Amino acid sequence: MYRLSKEELKNIIKLDPYHKDRQSPTDAEVRLFLREVDYHCPLCGKELQYRDQIKPEQKLFEIAHIYPNSPTVEQYVNFKGLRRLGKNCESYENKIALCKECHPTQDFHTTAQEYIQLVEIKEKCLLESELNAATRDLYLEDQIELILTKLSCVQDEELSELSFEPKYLKNKFYINEVSIKRKIKNYVVEYYPFIRDILKEMDGKNGFHQNILAEQIRSCFIKINDKTQDKEIIFQHLVQWIKNKTLCSSNIACEIIVSFFVQNCEVFYEISE
Numbered sequence: 001m002y003r004l005s006k007e008e009l010k011n012i013i014k015l016d017p018y019h020k021d022r023q024s025p026t027d028a029e030v031r032l033f034l035r036e037v038d039y040h041c042p043l044c045g046k047e048l049q050y051r052d053q054i055k056p057e058q059k060l061f062e063i064a065h066i067y068p069n070s071p072t073v074e075q076y077v078n079f080k081g082l083r084r085l086g087k088n089c090e091s092y093e094n095k096i097a098l099c100k101e102c103h104p105t106q107d108f109h110t111t112a113q114e115y116i117q118l119v120e121i122k123e124k125c126l127l128e129s130e131l132n133a134a135t136r137d138l139y140l141e142d143q144i145e146l147i148l149t150k151l152s153c154v155q156d157e158e159l160s161e162l163s164f165e166p167k168y169l170k171n172k173f174y175i176n177e178v179s180i181k182r183k184i185k186n187y188v189v190e191y192y193p194f195i196r197d198i199l200k201e202m203d204g205k206n207g208f209h210q211n212i213l214a215e216q217i218r219s220c221f222i223k224i225n226d227k228t229q230d231k232e233i234i235f236q237h238l239v240q241w242i243k244n245k246t247l248c249s250s251n252i253a254c255e256i257i258v259s260f261f262v263q264n265c266e267v268f269y270e271i272s273e
């Protein structure tokens with residue numbers, strides 16, 4: 001079998017516009033690299049930054065290339081034809097924070113499978129920042145905070161007096177989307193009438209209109225749905241969006257609200273047969 005020589009590879013790389021000289025990431029980029037992996041190594045889960053770390057040489061992470069800056073012959077051959085992230089190998093999209101133990105092993109990884117695994121991890125990170133950019137400036141009525149406050153102090157008996165049978169949920173999920181469907185369904189059964197009544201009571205007062213709020217949730221859903229159809233990611237991002245806009249500290253309260261709007265038909269499309 002013909003084997004590419006190192007010299008030949010050098011010439012190929014020279015002609016390949018994806019290859020560029022090494023560039024160190026800026027401090028701002030390093031902060032973003034750490035944030036996008038939530039300060040944990042995406043390959044082994046180890047923490048990448050902790051409070052006691054004072055000196056730069058104590059740092060626990062390194063910024064790694066996903067597609068290598070200087071591939072070995074074996075890497076070049078194995079990764080041929082596989083998708084590459086970013087305009088060139090020095091792009092932000094082709095780099096990721098890894099712990100100091102995983103980085104060296106990753107640098108020598110040679111199978112297409114290991115490479116693709118890292119590409120997929122990075123694609124998830126990139127999607128998350130795209131979602132943030134797409135929804136950051138959308139407006140959300142301040143009065144939603146009132147619902148969140150009421151949810152935080154609702155009594156058991158207030159909820160148990162109401163019973164609700166979710167009707168439209170089953171048309172919105174595929175059979176493999178069981179966990180997210182059940183999670184939403186449980187919230188809807190417990191809380192839908194409670195929130196519906198609060199909204200009814202607030203409607204038309206102090207400039208609040210529940211239709212406007214519903215439209216805002218709908219707009220946010222549509223923006224997210226442009227980028228991904230993964231319902232779990234959509235749900236989580238809507239929860240995060242409401243949390244950020246309201247500075248609400250309860251994840252559960254925000255999940256209840258998003259579930260309300262799934263039942264109310266602002267979130268998720270009906271699946272056509």
Ligand SMILES: [Zn+2]
Pocket residue numbers: 041042043044045046098099100101102103
């Ligand atoms: Zn690691």
